Amino acid sequence: MIDNYFKNRFTVRLFSDKEVCQDLIDEIVEAAMHAPTCGNMQLYTVIETRDKVMKTKLEALHFNQPAAATAPVILTVCADFNRFSRWCELEGAVPGYSNFHSFIVAMTDAVIFAQQICTLAEMEGLGTCYLGTVNYNAKEISELLELPELVVPVASIAIGYPKGGSEIVERLPVKAILHREKYRKDSADEIKNLFRVKDEFPQNQEFVKLNNMPSLAHLFTEIRYPKKMNEEVSKSFEELIKEKFMK
Amino acid sequence: MIDNYFKNRFTVRLFSDKEVCQDLIDEIVEAAMHAPTCGNMQLYTVIETRDKVMKTKLEALHFNQPAAATAPVILTVCADFNRFSRWCELEGAVPGYSNFHSFIVAMTDAVIFAQQICTLAEMEGLGTCYLGTVNYNAKEISELLELPELVVPVASIAIGYPKGGSEIVERLPVKAILHREKYRKDSADEIKNLFRVKDEFPQNQEFVKLNNMPSLAHLFTEIRYPKKMNEEVSKSFEELIKEKFMK
Numbered sequence A, B: 001m002i003d004n005y006f007k008n009r010f011t012v013r014l015f016s017d018k019e020v021c022q023d024l025i026d027e028i029v030e031a032a033m034h035a036p037t038c039g040n041m042q043l044y045t046v047i048e049t050r051d052k053v054m055k056t057k058l059e060a061l062h063f064n065q066p067a068a069a070t071a072p073v074i075l076t077v078c079a080d081f082n083r084f085s086r087w088c089e090l091e092g093a094v095p096g097y098s099n100f101h102s103f104i105v106a107m108t109d110a111v112i113f114a115q116q117i118c119t120l121a122e123m124e125g126l127g128t129c130y131l132g133t134v135n136y137n138a139k140e141i142s143e144l145l146e147l148p149e150l151v152v153p154v155a156s157i158a159i160g161y162p163k164g165g166s167e168i169v170e171r172l173p174v175k176a177i178l179h180r181e182k183y184r185k186d187s188a189d190e191i192k193n194l195f196r197v198k199d200e201f202p203q204n205q206e207f208v209k210l211n212n213m214p215s216l217a218h219l220f221t222e223i224r225y226p227k228k229m230n231e232e233v234s235k236s237f238e239e240l241i242k243e244k245f246m247k
Helices: A004-008 A022-032 A052-061 A066-070 A082-090 A100-123 A138-144 A188-199 A202-210 A216-224 A227-245 B004-008 B022-032 B052-061 B066-070 B082-090 B100-123 B138-144 B188-199 B202-210 B216-224 B227-245
Strands: A044-049 A073-080 A127-130 A151-160 A178-180 B044-049 B073-080 B127-130 B151-160 B178-180
Touching: A004 B022, A022 A100, A022 B004, A022 B178, A044 A052, A044 A100, A052 A066, A052 A073, A052 A138, A066 A151, A073 A082, A073 A100, A082 B188, A082 B216, A100 A127, A100 A151, A100 A227, A100 B100, A100 B227, A138 A151, A138 A227, A151 A227, A178 B022, A188 A202, A188 B082, A202 A216, A216 B082, A227 B100, B022 B100, B044 B052, B044 B100, B052 B066, B052 B073, B052 B138, B066 B151, B073 B082, B073 B100, B100 B127, B100 B151, B100 B227, B138 B151, B138 B227, B151 B227, B188 B202, B202 B216
Parallel strands: A044 B178, A178 B044
Antiparallel strands: A044 A073, A073 A151, A127 A151, B044 B073, B073 B151, B127 B151
């Protein structure tokens, strides 16, 4: 029953030169705006980067990764309580959205909206790639895009026509993800069994070898997402939220 | 070109008695697991509440709102770095995910996954409703579902077969949401124009009158999402993140 698209989708990290027409982006955004949103407040804004000068600057803030560099368009989806608060003030009401909870609500809205954009774009034959680096340089991205208070970038999507074939990757068994009634306390052996599919996936084994790591887990903790880097990003991103949402 | 589903979808807040079969939930979750995820880490867990005793308790934590009370199933989607960190430890690697950034990454993963579940469920003829109250009683929900460290609930979805008709609501014009190259600085008049559709929407006007409010904006700031409540939830939710992710 389930539409085949969902099980067969994959992230695209290399895009062709083909432009993505403006009307298509507009149409996708307009349809995505029907996604669920807290209290119908639509606490998000998406900024389209297409201009060559702007895009070169934005690519650099995403460490020039191939997905950012080859995509004709980058969409930066922001948690946005600015527009709504300004409207409240103009109506003589007193907005109360300069706080952490309001950031979390707007971030949830923005990520739901971002994912709706990805689904729509992929169903139209486009490829998409979330740039996890959005949090790393969130302050610099905010400056480049001139984001005002109560606006924080939370999802960056590289978007374009795919170059090259599919890149299906492994996923954990559904049992790992879906728990009944309470959080299941898995034993050490059970955890190892759940992750076996990752350890045994040929591409993962290749990466582990290439990086001369003792295991795939080490590749994650020492190279891909190391503690020190996570702590540095924590600090800068928390500062940005404080600056934008908690003054 | 765009699939009609996306433009015509609506949130369902009242469900029929019809059960949602277990296999369908499993199938939806398994397909949703192909949604984008940071570094293919799948930093989410979904807990299905179906048991009558558990569901009554969970409904109360969602203030017994009709969507929670009438849905046969509630799915609580959690940001989860616990499973991944345990695997790292079992492999002799040192996980570095007890920090704010890692919470944000896992929350992003979890909300993307939650939205994929909603899209899949709605395409299968089910109705869904995000329960924004998930943040309000996040600590109590965590206790009920026995969530361990590095696991925080971020999206609750009431799910079932719709009772009653559609509830199409207004949305802002696409211009409000989509900005080109930089964040657009709208004038006061422009903001008012963008929000006109909300002020003029008959159902909104009815609510304003019913609550004896001077404007729709006042309904939001004084009744629906008042400052004091936002600040209280900020405090409790921040405490939970600190307890679960920053020890």
